[in-house]
Amino acid sequence: MQVRWNFKLLPNQTQEATLEDWLVTLRKHRNYALRERTTGFESNNKDSESTIIYTYGSYCDLESRIEFGSCCPLTCPVLKHGVIPQNLGLATKETKVKDKDTKKVVETVVKWDSASGIQMKTTTQLRNSLCNFSIINSAVLQTNIARLDTAFSNFYKRRIGYPNFIRRLDSFEYKPGHVLLRHIRKNYATAYLPGIGDVKFHKSRDLTLIQDLRTCTITRKGVRWYISMLVAIADVLPDVKPLDLCKSVVGIDVGINKLIALSDGSFQENKRISTNKRTARRMAMRQRGISRKQKGSKNKIKAIKKLRLQQHKLAQHRDGYNWQVAKVVVDTADVVAKEDLNIKNMVKRAKPKHDGKGGYKRNNAAQKTGLNKVILDASWGDIFDKIAWLALKAGKPVVEVSARHTSQECLKCGHVDKKNRLGEKFLCTACNHLDHADTKASRTIGKRVGLVFLKNKKTLPADCGKVTPSSHQSDWVETLVPCLS
Ligand SMILES: [Zn+2]
Numbered sequence: 001m002q003v004r005w006n007f008k009l010l011p012n013q014t015q016e017a018t019l020e021d022w023l024v025t026l027r028k029h030r031n032y033a034l035r036e037r038t039t040g041f042e043s044n045n046k047d048s049e050s051t052i053i054y055t056y057g058s059y060c061d062l063e064s065r066i067e068f069g070s071c072c073p074l075t076c077p078v079l080k081h082g083v084i085p086q087n088l089g090l091a092t093k094e095t096k097v098k099d100k101d102t103k104k105v106v107e108t109v110v111k112w113d114s115a116s117g118i119q120m121k122t123t124t125q126l127r128n129s130l131c132n133f134s135i136i137n138s139a140v141l142q143t144n145i146a147r148l149d150t151a152f153s154n155f156y157k158r159r160i161g162y163p164n165f166i167r168r169l170d171s172f173e174y175k176p177g178h179v180l181l182r183h184i185r186k187n188y189a190t191a192y193l194p195g196i197g198d199v200k201f202h203k204s205r206d207l208t209l210i211q212d213l214r215t216c217t218i219t220r221k222g223v224r225w226y227i228s229m230l231v232a233i234a235d236v237l238p239d240v241k242p243l244d245l246c247k248s249v250v251g252i253d254v255g256i257n258k259l260i261a262l263s264d265g266s267f268q269e270n271k272r273i274s275t276n277k278r279t280a281r282r283m284a285m286r287q288r289g290i291s292r293k294q295k296g297s298k299n300k301i302k303a304i305k306k307l308r309l310q311q312h313k314l315a316q317h318r319d320g321y322n323w324q325v326a327k328v329v330v331d332t333a334d335v336v337a338k339e340d341l342n343i344k345n346m347v348k349r350a351k352p353k354h355d356g357k358g359g360y361k362r363n364n365a366a367q368k369t370g371l372n373k374v375i376l377d378a379s380w381g382d383i384f385d386k387i388a389w390l391a392l393k394a395g396k397p398v399v400e401v402s403a404r405h406t407s408q409e410c411l412k413c414g415h416v417d418k419k420n421r422l423g424e425k426f427l428c429t430a431c432n433h434l435d436h437a438d439t440k441a442s443r444t445i446g447k448r449v450g451l452v453f454l455k456n457k458k459t460l461p462a463d464c465g466k467v468t469p470s471s472h473q474s475d476w477v478e479t480l481v482p483c484l485s
Contacts, residue, residue: 001235002214009218009225010188010200018135018196019218019225025132026144027169033119033148034163116149137195143173171219179216179229181207191227193218201227209233222312223305238395243451246334246397251446252387253339253406253438254380256371257424260325261438262332263446268325273318274311275377286310318379326386336391337449339403343381347372401448407441 011019123141126133133141151163180192184207190198193216212232219226251263259270274283286307293300329336350368353361391398407426409416415430426437435443 007201139175174216176214222308248333249335250333251337251442253442263442330390340400
């Protein structure tokens with residue numbers, strides 16, 4: 001089993017300075033490579049008449065390998081290839097010349113490579129000529145280019161936009177086999193990072209379990225440093241229990257007022273970690289502090305560091321709290337039922353409203369922005385991920401159900417109406433069924449899983465007996481039997 005383990009690095013002052021220098025050089029390196037590829041991207045596709053110089057990559061049909069100088073990269077299946085620059089001495093520079101002495105005909109052989117392949121070869125030259133490049137481990141430089149190439153291939157697969165120039169790089173990666181673990185003590189261990197040396201890190205996990213150490217990523221978060229190791233460990237995951245053997249289900253409804261409402265009637269509070277009044281004020285102060293400092297001054301750098309540290313602390317606080325919440329949810333029942341939410345669409349900004357006279361009507365954009373901030377602060381997606389992982393570790397299935405009308409549908413009679421909901425209260429306009437709105441939504445979600453538990457069976461539910469009270473269970477049986485038959 002392959003998992004990612006994160007540890008807090010404890011570099012000394014010299015090591016930290018080296019790490020920071022590396023990140024600056026690597027950022028420049030990436031931006032330089034991006035500039036090259038952009039030039040290639042633009043020059044090869046604009047002018048079909050002129051001779052095309054495939055220095056940094058062009059486009060070709062994958063099967064026939066025919067180059068298209070003027071094709072539009074967005075309309076045809078293309079991959080980037082180029083001729084290895086001659087000055088690198090890597091391409092065979094044999095030319096079709098009849099040698100007078102030997103009388104041999106030597107033909108030109110042009111060597112092709114992918115754009116990133118060429119750039120990796122150029123990087124080797126950079127290491128020979130520039131001292132800030134020569135101190136960096138060559139594998140790290142290679143992965144730096146490989147990461148950019150991944151960004152490009154994602155762009156061509158239309159997953160993301162065109163790669164951007166970056167103003168701040170926060171991580172770099174070692175290939176497998178480069179980092180070694182040494183001096184494993186009780187509370188700490190050291191990792192040998194080529195080019196930097198032995199760096200201590202907090203030993204927060206049992207390192208003896210590692211069967212194979214793969215890629216290692218060094219990351220700067222705020223003012224702290226972390227090492228993230230991809231490790232192979234013995235497979236400890238149990239088989240996921242089949243749905244028909246499960247004895248209880250918990251539906252969860254995520255929200256703003258209550259972070260999570262569980263179908264057993266309990267709630268998990270929303271701490272509003274970065275949008276509560278106190279923190280929001282402090283963050284605004286930190287931000288204001290930065291904007292008041294002189295550009296390029298040391299005080300500005302200090303102020304930026306303060307803000308980053310604060311943001312990092314909040315992120316860690318949120319991360320820890322989300323683990324707690326996820327644990328509570330997974331421990332409640334055998335099956336977790338959750339909504340299939342499209343959070344990305346939920347946090348889109350308000351659309352402008354035209355008034356028909358060339359102007360705009362009010363569209364409550366500020367209100368929507370505020371709501372978006374709160375939604376992002378609640379980090380539902382992160383909680384769902386954590387629930388999925390903890391459930392996998394416990395061998396419990398997680399079921400996704402449609403999020404349609406979960407808050408408007410009556411649990412008793414199935415009546416769907418917007419007016420059913422009055423703030424935190426749910427009152428059915430058809431049958432006067434009264435419930436807490438969020439709890440009801442979570443029960444609807446639980447019900448949609450389609451599991452029917454027998455009425456009054458003492459042994460059920462297995463874990464706690466907290467799942468939907470018996471009054472609701474009777475309804476379940478009634479409403480679900482026709483659907484199942
Ligand atoms: Zn009703």
